[in-house]
Amino acid sequence: MLLKENIPFGYVFGKIKFELVWISLYAMAIAIFHHNFHALRISVPIAIPAILGTVISLLLGFRSNQAYERWWEARIIWGAIVNDSRTLTRQLITFTAHPEETPPEVMRFRELFVKRQIAWCYALGQSLRKLMPMHGLDRLISARELEYISKFDNKPVALLELHARDLDYALKQGWINRYQQVELDRTLTRLCDSMGKCERIKNTIFPATYSLYIHLTMNLFIILLPFGLIEFFGVIEIPLVVAISASFLLIEKMAIHLQDPFENKPTDTPVTAISRNIERDLKQILQDRQVPETQQAERFYIL
Amino acid sequence: MLLKENIPFGYVFGKIKFELVWISLYAMAIAIFHHNFHALRISVPIAIPAILGTVISLLLGFRSNQAYERWWEARIIWGAIVNDSRTLTRQLITFTAHPEETPPEVMRFRELFVKRQIAWCYALGQSLRKLMPMHGLDRLISARELEYISKFDNKPVALLELHARDLDYALKQGWINRYQQVELDRTLTRLCDSMGKCERIKNTIFPATYSLYIHLTMNLFIILLPFGLIEFFGVIEIPLVVAISASFLLIEKMAIHLQDPFENKPTDTPVTAISRNIERDLKQILQDRQVPETQQAERFYIL
């Protein structure tokens, strides 16, 4: 997630620098051609690029809205993961509470379970970003569980599976009743749904033809633009074409970044930072001291 | 689902090639007529096509938004099918777990159930695409069950019916309790809902008058366009008319493809690939070795 401040100038325009160089050269070429070959001058009434400009504005408007909604949905899903992680922990602790002092094996069971939940958050975030999903999990789950999940293609699925088995074990031990098992299982179902929703956003390519057609129409607009401006402005046409094109190109790029929020880029949903907050909250509920520090912003974004 | 790369040029423009040929001929005819019959020249102020252009842009914008939402809803539904298939498997395995070793008949029951769930996914995908819904199910369910479902018009309904009967059988055998039966039944209800939602999208034609009126208005715009351009451009009007028309036509076509996501076309929701992933995940939970390979992309799309 980009922060509000310190976004470097280079970052903003770096994404469209090749396009801008190309457009500048093109606009210059038109200006030179127009100046030297009077007989072949073509001038387009500005209404022509204006029609195209309106069309693209509208389509870009709708498209950035859809990209925004994908990005916002991704954030909503991770918000739900925060909520359900807290709920799972709260339910686990309350449901396994004992009238007198809680026996040490239950204490240990709770700790293992909650740490596995923290591991699940990190594993999900890393596998969505196509990083090593098991990186750093060894401080949270045991070697035996690490080995178990290594057999699965989808590590978070395997961790939920272990959760479910532990709940069954707790039921057999009499630590929770059948009714509570089903209630905890529902929380697992919600976590399973959130995981699936993230995978859906990650794996579904924004309709390729949609992007392509808007891109083509925008190029047509940029190609026509100098002809519409040259008669009025002469050489000043060049910076105008560049500036107007840059507006459209930047908005298109923004939509492209928003629509894919799990790419390990500065515009991502900050899944690592969120996971770290989950770790802090859950460990404080467990009264664990080893709370991680809040992630430091990397100059202008958090990941 | 179209992939980002390798979309062939022919695929993109192949869909509108007849329209483009027709429009080129029309634009040429206007140019020739204009050149030869000075007395009958008609020229339209560009503002006229501009008004129509704005109207169509807006309507196309809203329409592609609605088409996009149908397409996205179809993907959301199949995401829910992934989630509920995993949840069903997790619940089945946890709820039927035994304190000591699980007896072989329960192991077999689980396997039959989970394979039937995989079969349900394939059957639903194939029947939505109006293919043979039972194709390839013989490797997943028994001949007796195949015969049972062959009596139904709607095969996935029949498979869910078999699921429900099996749950009842498990209850009678004491493998699950009444409370767990109802919980598993709720997961079936969600799968039943997803199935019905897919059928709704498949069977509901996008409002025919909506498409028709936009199409007529767009044609009116294309018919007027050459008259608006001829005076300024002469012959160069021809490529301009073709290019501008192509922008509008491509966006209309894209909306038409997005709005029907179960047509066995490259722009479909990739139900076969999703079903294959479900098969892989569920079999790994069952610790079955015969995991299918991930579907290979067919040049520029997956189905």
Add this chain to the structure above:
Amino acid sequence: MLLKENIPFGYVFGKIKFELVWISLYAMAIAIFHHNFHALRISVPIAIPAILGTVISLLLGFRSNQAYERWWEARIIWGAIVNDSRTLTRQLITFTAHPEETPPEVMRFRELFVKRQIAWCYALGQSLRKLMPMHGLDRLISARELEYISKFDNKPVALLELHARDLDYALKQGWINRYQQVELDRTLTRLCDSMGKCERIKNTIFPATYSLYIHLTMNLFIILLPFGLIEFFGVIEIPLVVAISASFLLIEKMAIHLQDPFENKPTDTPVTAISRNIERDLKQILQDRQVPETQQAERFYIL
């Protein structure tokens, strides 16, 4: 629901034929007046109708979006009715299953219940369309039940009431347990919600001032249009005015049809066809042979 093919030309333009005749006469009158009374000529710069055209386009765009959403919501509700009818049947059969052979009174109870559910679908569809709600129900429910529901103003409410009483009866007979009764009652609650949602769409008039103001603005636009075109086109203004007006009028009409989906018109949500499919599916689950045929399309639509 209109089908994609065979929509007759007369149907499309029949809805706006009076308006088109009136507009043609008006446009002609302006042309004649302009030709004969040079002194009183008024010409409007085309920008004036263009501003109004943009406003109306936008408002029509938003309005057709809202109308579309009402129409789509109606279809979603009927999709949910399909799903919940299937779920109700599945739950009823599974929950009342017996370890050995199911006793005949339970078999009969199921059949009565499921047929009443089918009757509910038809009754709801017919009462939404302000047809005789009880027409054709005699083949599905008994004379005594018909008499009971005839005392109610709202027949589908009465049928759900009978459903609930039957569930209570089944509980008293020990065919289902208390837990299953509540679960079945929840399915009834969802059906009750769907019914209420349909009534909401039926009874809520689309904001009358909204329609009226758009209509007035559109008329103002059409009145100004000939003055904007007359100077450039002379007589050719007449077909242009008619064609442009027709675009706007058709889109307005379409919105009017979409926003009221239970009017017994070709653009309706096809509730009869959906009910017939529900009848087919439920009877196949009951293994009843008297399955109705799929509704034949009436030339260009299904109801």
Add this chain to the structure above:
Amino acid sequence: MLLKENIPFGYVFGKIKFELVWISLYAMAIAIFHHNFHALRISVPIAIPAILGTVISLLLGFRSNQAYERWWEARIIWGAIVNDSRTLTRQLITFTAHPEETPPEVMRFRELFVKRQIAWCYALGQSLRKLMPMHGLDRLISARELEYISKFDNKPVALLELHARDLDYALKQGWINRYQQVELDRTLTRLCDSMGKCERIKNTIFPATYSLYIHLTMNLFIILLPFGLIEFFGVIEIPLVVAISASFLLIEKMAIHLQDPFENKPTDTPVTAISRNIERDLKQILQDRQVPETQQAERFYIL
């Protein structure tokens, strides 16, 4: 809710009559000034108001969409109140049913409960409209309950509280079981949610700056409009300015009315009429004869 027919001319334009008088005077003043002071003539190219016109159109489009959604949400909430009132009644009657004849105290309990539910609907509607919330409740609930609720600021909250106590009483008497109590309590929770949602819409002012800025921009547009038209039209500018301004003003007013649906105005959500329908339905389920008549439309709207 405004009906489709009979909306009087005076009602439609009455809301903007002061603005129209003011605008007419202003447009006349400009025309006179323009005619008499040649030296000080100012003429604005029509493109200037056109830019502003597009901006306002867009903002008004989005704004009427948001206002429409508030209005539609209010209607959805009252639809949910209809559904949950029916569901509450159905559950109450089914859950308290007796194997043999139902004892008279249960009959009486049901009647009191259902009448209190009807009273809740009226009380909620009246308190949303800032009318006397307890007006007319004496025919539905007892004097003692009236006194109890009079101590609360929020009467509908108090009625739900009485509902909950009655459910507890029924549990203690053994008329319903614990499981059914919780199920009925969930229906109360949904009613409580609907109440809170209505209060949210009532108490949340549509963002004041949003309305204000659109209003200011629209005024700027109207102020510039005569200068853009005066050169082409002379005196005819006056009716044009009035007509175009009226279009924008009417759409703004419509949004203002839609966004506040509980103001005791003709454009309200018809909460009284809905409550009366609830009374009719619930009393027919109770087999009560004193069913109220459907509310008569007051010329052109129902409340």
Add this chain to the structure above:
Amino acid sequence: MLLKENIPFGYVFGKIKFELVWISLYAMAIAIFHHNFHALRISVPIAIPAILGTVISLLLGFRSNQAYERWWEARIIWGAIVNDSRTLTRQLITFTAHPEETPPEVMRFRELFVKRQIAWCYALGQSLRKLMPMHGLDRLISARELEYISKFDNKPVALLELHARDLDYALKQGWINRYQQVELDRTLTRLCDSMGKCERIKNTIFPATYSLYIHLTMNLFIILLPFGLIEFFGVIEIPLVVAISASFLLIEKMAIHLQDPFENKPTDTPVTAISRNIERDLKQILQDRQVPETQQAERFYIL
């Protein structure tokens, strides 16, 4: 939340006063330059800023829509907090009701619980606004509980934790049954979800590039605007540029305020006022006399 009346002129324009001063100076500079240096005069056809104006209008339209939706979602969440606080209280009182007189320890338990719920609302509101989250809680919860929550970074999480422990205590004491515990726990889960949703809105920065690109495009528009107007208007260009720029700037500022509803500013969601209403309602249900007064509006807003 801003009230409808009394919004001071200074508040509205205060936010853009620096921009307006800067724009005035710029527009003046252009006018002076144009007047004095005839040879270097640049005039832009008004169509150029018109294209940009349309683009920005559209993007601002979509953006204010998204900002509005964030603001409205924040209000919906706090509406849900109101509902769930009432529901929690109603459930607590009904579920712990005794056949005869309720024992004093239960009375005391209820009071502590309900007051802690009120404290949770205040604490959540204050921590969202980055104020001292524990300010003023001492009148609602005990010193021991204050100390417990002081160890947590996230105070509302700690308060929910205490809620859950109290429910477990009540279960152990036999005041509620297991079924009711789970039902109350679900209400806690909903509160936990609402809390997480508020945190999501608070912590998620509206896409920074989105804001930035719109801002840059708007500046480009404002820079070009005087060149488009200077030829027609001369000096009158200056107020026009200022007025048109102000329209756009105000709408942008409004979006910026709406998108962040927990900033301790007049445009905030009024969480303190809502918490006070919750306190009043819950205390009246408890029949507590110390009901707080409704918050006084601070001239033109409530917080």
